[in-house]
Amino acid sequence: MKIIDILRLSFGNLRRNMLRTILTVSGVVVGIGAIVFLVSLGFGLQELAVSKVANLDALTLLTINPSQKENTLLNAEAVNKFKTVDGIKDVSPVISYSASIATDSDYGDTIAYGVIPKYFSLEDISVDYGSRTFSGDNANEVVISIASLKALKLTDPAKALGKELTTKIVSVDKKEEKTLKLKIIGISKDTETKFAYTPIQVLDQFKDGTYSKVKAKISAREKMPEIRKAVESMGYPTNSVTDTVDQINQVFNIVKIVLGGFGFIALMVAAIGIFNTLTIALLERTHEIGVMKAIGGRNSDVALVFTAEASMIGLFGGLLGVSTGWILGKGINLLVNFVAVSLDGPATVLFSTPLWFAGIVVAFAFTVSTVAGILPAMRAAKLDPLEALRYE
Amino acid sequence: MAKVPVFKAVNVSKTYQLGDVEVKALQGVNLEVYSGEFICIFGQSGCGKSTLLSIIAGLQKPSTGEVYVRGEKLSALDNEGLAKYRRSKIGIVFQSFNLIPSMNIIENIALPLTFARISKSQRITRARGLLETVGLAKYADHTSSQLSGGQQQRVAIARSLVTAPWIMLADEPTGNLDSKSANEVMRLLISLNRKSKRTVILITHNPEYLDYADRIFFMQDGKVIKTQVNSSVKSEEEVETLSHVSEEMKDAAGEVGAVNTGDATVDEKLNKSKTKTPKQAATTETTDDADTKAESEVAPEPETAPEPASESEETPEEDKK
Numbered sequence: 001m002k003i004i005d006i007l008r009l010s011f012g013n014l015r016r017n018m019l020r021t022i023l024t025v026s027g028v029v030v031g032i033g034a035i036v037f038l039v040s041l042g043f044g045l046q047e048l049a050v051s052k053v054a055n056l057d058a059l060t061l062l063t064i065n066p067s068q069k070e071n072t073l074l075n076a077e078a079v080n081k082f083k084t085v086d087g088i089k090d091v092s093p094v095i096s097y098s099a100s101i102a103t104d105s106d107y108g109d110t111i112a113y114g115v116i117p118k119y120f121s122l123e124d125i126s127v128d129y130g131s132r133t134f135s136g137d138n139a140n141e142v143v144i145s146i147a148s149l150k151a152l153k154l155t156d157p158a159k160a161l162g163k164e165l166t167t168k169i170v171s172v173d174k175k176e177e178k179t180l181k182l183k184i185i186g187i188s189k190d191t192e193t194k195f196a197y198t199p200i201q202v203l204d205q206f207k208d209g210t211y212s213k214v215k216a217k218i219s220a221r222e223k224m225p226e227i228r229k230a231v232e233s234m235g236y237p238t239n240s241v242t243d244t245v246d247q248i249n250q251v252f253n254i255v256k257i258v259l260g261g262f263g264f265i266a267l268m269v270a271a272i273g274i275f276n277t278l279t280i281a282l283l284e285r286t287h288e289i290g291v292m293k294a295i296g297g298r299n300s301d302v303a304l305v306f307t308a309e310a311s312m313i314g315l316f317g318g319l320l321g322v323s324t325g326w327i328l329g330k331g332i333n334l335l336v337n338f339v340a341v342s343l344d345g346p347a348t349v350l351f352s353t354p355l356w357f358a359g360i361v362v363a364f365a366f367t368v369s370t371v372a373g374i375l376p377a378m379r380a381a382k383l384d385p386l387e388a389l390r391y392e
Numbered sequence: 393m394a395k396v397p398v399f400k401a402v403n404v405s406k407t408y409q410l411g412d413v414e415v416k417a418l419q420g421v422n423l424e425v426y427s428g429e430f431i432c433i434f435g436q437s438g439c440g441k442s443t444l445l446s447i448i449a450g451l452q453k454p455s456t457g458e459v460y461v462r463g464e465k466l467s468a469l470d471n472e473g474l475a476k477y478r479r480s481k482i483g484i485v486f487q488s489f490n491l492i493p494s495m496n497i498i499e500n501i502a503l504p505l506t507f508a509r510i511s512k513s514q515r516i517t518r519a520r521g522l523l524e525t526v527g528l529a530k531y532a533d534h535t536s537s538q539l540s541g542g543q544q545q546r547v548a549i550a551r552s553l554v555t556a557p558w559i560m561l562a563d564e565p566t567g568n569l570d571s572k573s574a575n576e577v578m579r580l581l582i583s584l585n586r587k588s589k590r591t592v593i594l595i596t597h598n599p600e601y602l603d604y605a606d607r608i609f610f611m612q613d614g615k616v617i618k619t620q621v622n623s624s625v626k627s628e629e630e631v632e633t634l635s636h637v638s639e640e641m642k643d644a645a646g647e648v649g650a651v652n653t654g655d656a657t658v659d660e661k662l663n664k665s666k667t668k669t670p671k672q673a674a675t676t677e678t679t680d681d682a683d684t685k686a687e688s689e690v691a692p693e694p695e696t697a698p699e700p701a702s703e704s705e706e707t708p709e710e711d712k713k
């Protein structure tokens with residue numbers, strides 16, 4: 001038989017027993033719906049967690065740290081070497097000192113970073129008030145966070161901008177202290193992290209020629225492992241926000257497997273339902289199978305008609321199940337956000353269903369159903385034509 | 393001796409195991425059927441005639457012995473080969489019609505072509521043509537349950553013809569029909585033999601039909617006990633002598649007008665068969681192998697008769713009406 005005729009015949013058979021078909025498909029819908037709903041929740045929470053840790057830009061940023069080994073200094077020479085590593089687009093050295101900052105009346109502390117101008121775009125540091133552009137490489141200017149200004153009682157950006165801060169930095173190695181006068185030109189509204197950025201030349205008061213760390217921008221997230229390997233082979237330890245993200249992903253992968261497992265159990269029950277439906281159909285249609293064989297139907301024709309029925313149940317169930325799981329997720333998400341927003345909380349995306357996942361789930365439903373149909377199909381194919389004809 | 397029989401059964405036996413009891417359905421049956429012959433296999437219920445037909449149809453295998461179809465061993469065919477054989481070489485008509493209730497009439501008729509991977513438009517055209525031939529064109533979209541027994545059997549005949557086989561196997565095709573419907577079906581079968589030169593093997597326990605056969609195999613207890621050759625066979629028109637045939641059916645067969653031969657009544661025939669003394673002149677008291685005489689007396693097979701059509705071949709003109 002042609003495939004189109006097998007499909008026609010199978011579809012006709014399914015339509016003939018509409019109620020039974022609907023019930024069997026419902027079983028698959030419940031299983032697949034549960035998988036999609038639960039795993040989508042896993043995906044949603046995962047994306048939520050990752051987005052709290054890092055933005056997409058941060059995932060292409062590698063931090064290179066000073067080596068513990070002697071003769072492996074993190075200096076200008078090393079930076080030039082990093083630039084030659086395949087996949088590294090840009091490098092930006094950073095020096096940092098813990099610093100005390102003071103106005104005429106108040107005193108506080110922060111961490112001072114000496115950076116080059118492009119560091120801001122590299123790290124995606126946003127300046128909410130003022131500007132992040134230093135007037136020159138040697139300008140005594142600073143971009144600072146609200147967190148650092150709290151102790152100085154300068155949390156009003158309008159008042160803080162343009163103020164001059166007396167900044168003291170200390171070199172632990174040289175047991176030396178330097179004092180700088182830095183003018184606030186930009187403020188970040190970050191109230192959690194203390195930081196203050198100045199041009200690197202300004203902060204480089206001790207002239208020891210090494211950097212605290214080097215930030216490297218890489219061309220693609222996927223290249224991170226090999227680039228890290230290359231840099232680390234030079235003797236420099238690295239870290240990246242991808243480490244944290246990987247850990248989060250790992251946890252959520254397990255969560256998703258567990259959640260999907262519940263749905264899988266439901267799908268297995270549905271598969272037994274399909275098996276049952278086809279076995280009953282086999283009994284009902286035994287005589288019909290006998291007729292088909294007597295007038296020239298091949299065993300394979302009979303088997304394919306049965307298998308196609310199972311496959312169709314799986315396909316319909318898969319498609320409907322994905323839709324159901326997706327709609328259910330969206331609905332609950334809407335409900336949660338409605339409550340959250342009415343309580344002045346932020347609206348969040350809790351459910352996320354990647355298209356590839358939906359596709360895989362439909363394919364999975366199709367496969368499981370087809371497999372469930374194989375045994376009844378084989379039995380149908382092997383029926384003795386004469387005995388089947390006599391069966392009423 | 394050049395002629396190869398359409399069917400040749402050599403020492404065919406069939407034994408069933410019913411619990412501890414061994415039932416011998418067939419015991420050493422030998423017979424030959426030639427192209428264009430109308431054969432009746434006659435016997436009471438349980439004589440093994442249906443078993444013989446199902447073996448010839450490739451629906452079951454004999455316990456011992458061999459069936460040859462145009463010289464080819466049937467046992468040499470695998471399942472696929474048997475399916476193709478049933479699909480394209482033979483047309484089977486059953487007592488219980490065996491239409492598939494979930495399909496409409498056209499789909500039922502076209503089903504063997506569906507198996508033969510013929511396109512939908514082609515097979516529908518072919519099925520419609522045959523439905524017209526059996527005079528049921530207006531029932532194309534009905535289901536079998538909406539048709540009378542006689543109509544269903546005509547549909548079943550149309551289905552058996554759809555792949556244009558040159559051998560018709562009919563197992564008590566009139567067994568479930570009233571006499572009027574039975575005559576319509578018989579007339580159709582006889583017409584297939586006389587006009588289209590198809591080989592017809594009819595299984596029956598109704599002695600009325602024996603006069604239409606070229607040869608009759610009488611069966612009893614799983615054996616062919618007698619072979620009878622009819623020197624003059626009745627034509628399809630003469631079916632009308634059995635009882636009334638509807639106008640519709642006359643049109644279907646393409647022949648109008650009854651010829652009353654003034655032949656024996658149904659009752660007389662029934663009596664004849666009971667005493668087993670049909671047309672003495674042409675009777676050969678034989679069993680098993682003594683059928684050489686029969687062969688010589690059978691009207692020679694028209695060499696012009698087409699070979700069995702293969703699945704893809706164009707259908708014979710007769711069927712297109």
